[in-house]
Amino acid sequence: MRRIKKILFVFVAILLLLPSFLVTAATNTSKSEDDVSSQEGTVSSKDEVVYAKLSATGERQEIYVVNILDVEKEGTVIDFGRYSNLKNLTDLAELNQQNDAVEFTAPKGKFYYQGNIDEQPLPWDVSVSYLLDGKEMTPEELAGKDGHVQIRIKTSANEEVDPVFFQNYLLQVSLSLDLEIYRNIVAPDGMLANAGKNKQITFTVMPEKEEDLLVEADVQGFELEGIDISAVPSSMAIDSPDIDEMVGDMESLTDAIEEVHNGVGELESGVSELNSGVKELRTGSAEYQEGMKIVSASSSELIGASKQIDEALVSLNQALSGNSEEMNLGGLNELQDGLLQIAGRLKETSTGLSTLKKNYATSYQALDGAMNAIPAPEISETQIQELYGSNADPNVLNQLIDTYSAALQAKGTYSAVKAAFDAVNSTLEQVSGGLLEIATHLETMAEGISSSLENNEMTDSFALLQKGISDLSTNYKEFHSGLVGYAGGVSQLSSSYDMLDSGIADLSTGTGELENGVSELHDGTGELKDATSDIPEQMKEEVDQMMAEYDKSDFEPVSFVSAENENINSVQFVLKTESIKYEEPEEVEEIEEEPQGFWARLLELFK
Incomplete structure (x- = not known):
């Protein structure tokens, strides 16, 4: 009995002390958060991944940017960009935006947040057109059709955007064609590879180049998954080819x-x-x-x-x-x-x-x-x-x-x-x-x-x-x-x-x-001898000039969303067009209503 009393006494003492402990802990926690929010954070580098959704013919529909900041010191961070909507992808901290500045409290390490863009255009204009048996058609008209199809993808510079991206970025355009509906696939400038039951077609567009890409095939019941377009800086150093033998x-x-x-x-x-x-x-x-x-x-x-x-x-x-x-x-x-x-x-x-x-x-x-x-x-x-x-x-x-x-x-x-x-x-x-x-x-x-x-x-x-x-x-x-x-x-x-x-x-x-x-x-x-005597040296100079033209290893990345952002590590673009699907119209069965009796109609009046 005495043992039970002793246990009850200790338990009551703990209950009496617990509120003060909780108050003290809460006070300390609140004080710690205030300290973090009051200090300025440091960002060592930033990456931007720009995602864009395009229509089936290439028109811009939606753009959002995933910003990845490498926070070296926790605290308040300010990033720049004009966004219509913000989403914290790292924690539940609030993102505050004033004009073109986004302010938030970030812990040390990688911090991710997403921002949607309504007005800013992409560095490239993309146009996709479709022809069936030589006649141009809209995606809606083409869906489900049979015949010889041509898909033309044109890429060109958007004069409204900083040309640094067009001049230094390499585009990769990819299509995946279902071999169950496509036959006799031809892509003159593309690389074809098998990917399961699909044929993968990849085009490469070099920096500063505008291209008109073509894919043609025989199709039965036309459908097309979205066209993937990725843009990355051509910043890798290109080794000069071995032309000694040549x-x-x-x-x-x-x-x-x-x-x-x-x-x-x-x-x-x-x-x-x-x-x-x-x-x-x-x-x-x-x-x-x-x-x-x-x-x-x-x-x-x-x-x-x-x-x-x-x-x-x-x-x-x-x-x-x-x-x-x-x-x-x-x-x-x-x-x-x-x-x-x-x-x-x-x-x-x-x-x-x-x-x-x-x-x-x-x-x-x-x-x-x-x-x-x-x-x-x-x-x-x-x-x-x-x-x-x-x-x-x-x-x-x-x-x-x-x-x-x-x-x-x-x-x-x-x-x-x-x-x-x-x-x-x-x-x-x-x-x-x-x-x-x-x-x-x-x-x-x-x-x-x-x-x-x-x-x-x-x-x-x-x-x-x-x-x-x-x-x-x-x-x-x-x-x-x-x-x-x-x-x-x-x-x-x-x-x-x-x-x-x-x-x-x-x-x-x-x-x-x-x-x-x-x-x-x-x-x-004699003239031919004089004209060709320095061909080997000219070849070397031409190769060096060509390699220098495509060698972008000295490119310094810049932010896509705002020129005020610093320490940019990389900016990448991921574009995708809408898929074209054929949906067979559903047949609606008409149900004949049975004639209602007197009591049923009477009850209907009170509903």
């Missing part, structure tokens, strides 16, 4: 172009030498042609003179064949003079032929040297096609091939008639020697007649003379026939050579044009 290839190309230029220079020198040789050939050919014409004309005169000698020998032979008694001394003297005149003319003819042979040999030697100087390499059809594939000037190559063909044709023609040229030289030598030998015989005969007249040995000498003249006349007929054949060959050779000389003239014209063309080609390859 630069090495370009250096090889420039070296090859330089080699081509040097090769064309050597070709120009060779063509110049060829043209000089062909010019000499043209000159020699002209001289040779003129000489052949002279030989041909001289041959006609030579045939006439030879015919007269032949006729004279025939007449002389006939005259000597008569009775020797009929021959008087005066006739013998005339015969002696005639023989000496014939011998003299034959010597003159022989001398003319010797001169002609010398001139012919000189012209022929010049012609032969010039023709042999023309190179005749064998160029295959494969090599010719490789030349056409070397980016050389086709006109110059055509001239080169034509000149090459003309040179080969000239050399071939010359080789075919060279034997005739050689025969002319030996024939002239034989004819000249034969004429000289006949002249010598005639002089010997004239001397014999003179000696016989002086020694009165007419009978024996006359018989010898008669026989000698007869033999001479017979032999001369054979000589004259050969001379006529020679003259015909010379005339034919002169006529044929006109064609060869014409070909050589064309060849000379072609090599002249070729020299000019190759000279222009050499100038062109």
Whole structure:
């Protein structure tokens, strides 16, 4: 019993002390909260995530921002932004807004709050249009339709917003298409990936770029989940690509172009030498042609003179064949003079032929040297096609091939008639020697007649003379026939050579044009060499410039909601369009009301 009393006494004492303890604790707690609210808090950094809801065609509908503050020291914090509605996402502390300032008490650590924005536009204008079988339709009209659909998404800069976001942010546009209703999906600039039963399509829009994105597919019962658009700063440092191999290839190309230029220079020198040789050939050919014409004309005169000698020998032979008694001394003297005149003319003819042979040999030697100087390499059809594939000037190559063909044709023609040229030289030598030998015989005969007249040995000498003249006349007929054949060959050779000389003239014209063309080609390859010599360095500079254009690693984030906010760590945008759903119209069944009885209608009056 005493133990129970003792316990009751302690219990009563505790009850008496508890109110004062609670009052003291409440007082201390109230005092602690007052102390926290009275001190200024410190924010080390702030993140902003901007969420925007767009219509199915891209019009802005609703924007709210989740602000994330890293509170380094607890206390009163002021953040800036014009919001239509505020919501504390961290605790139950009240958020107070005056004009563009939001004031609240925040504990140490992460503090989250949400603010809705009514008027501020987004940094990007987004427009989404839909076409079905080439006809533009509204989302409501398109829902549930079948056909070939095109979805066009246009992004551009909003001139009403600070351009810092458009200039430094990278957009990712994503669509998810249900493979049960979409087939034959095409997105020219997008990346396609499988995501379960859906096909995920992702586009990337670089900073400072406005894009027109396209997705097209065959659809049955059109529906579309919302299009997701996220924007993040392109602040990662971009490593320069390894272009050493490509630069090495370009250096090889420039070296090859330089080699081509040097090769064309050597070709120009060779063509110049060829043209000089062909010019000499043209000159020699002209001289040779003129000489052949002279030989041909001289041959006609030579045939006439030879015919007269032949006729004279025939007449002389006939005259000597008569009775020797009929021959008087005066006739013998005339015969002696005639023989000496014939011998003299034959010597003159022989001398003319010797001169002609010398001139012919000189012209022929010049012609032969010039023709042999023309190179005749064998160029295959494969090599010719490789030349056409070397980016050389086709006109110059055509001239080169034509000149090459003309040179080969000239050399071939010359080789075919060279034997005739050689025969002319030996024939002239034989004819000249034969004429000289006949002249010598005639002089010997004239001397014999003179000696016989002086020694009165007419009978024996006359018989010898008669026989000698007869033999001479017979032999001369054979000589004259050969001379006529020679003259015909010379005339034919002169006529044929006109064609060869014409070909050589064309060849000379072609090599002249070729020299000019190759000279222009050499100038062109020189310009190409100068223009491409620094391509490797230009490539490096272009790559560095391009990388610098897309490297935003030095970008300093700024607040989207207010320029007064400081220590901004990051600002991100998350945009989403409305989904397009097809809802089949519900069928409403009409319920026929049963007719009411008297009591039911009576009771209805009191309700």
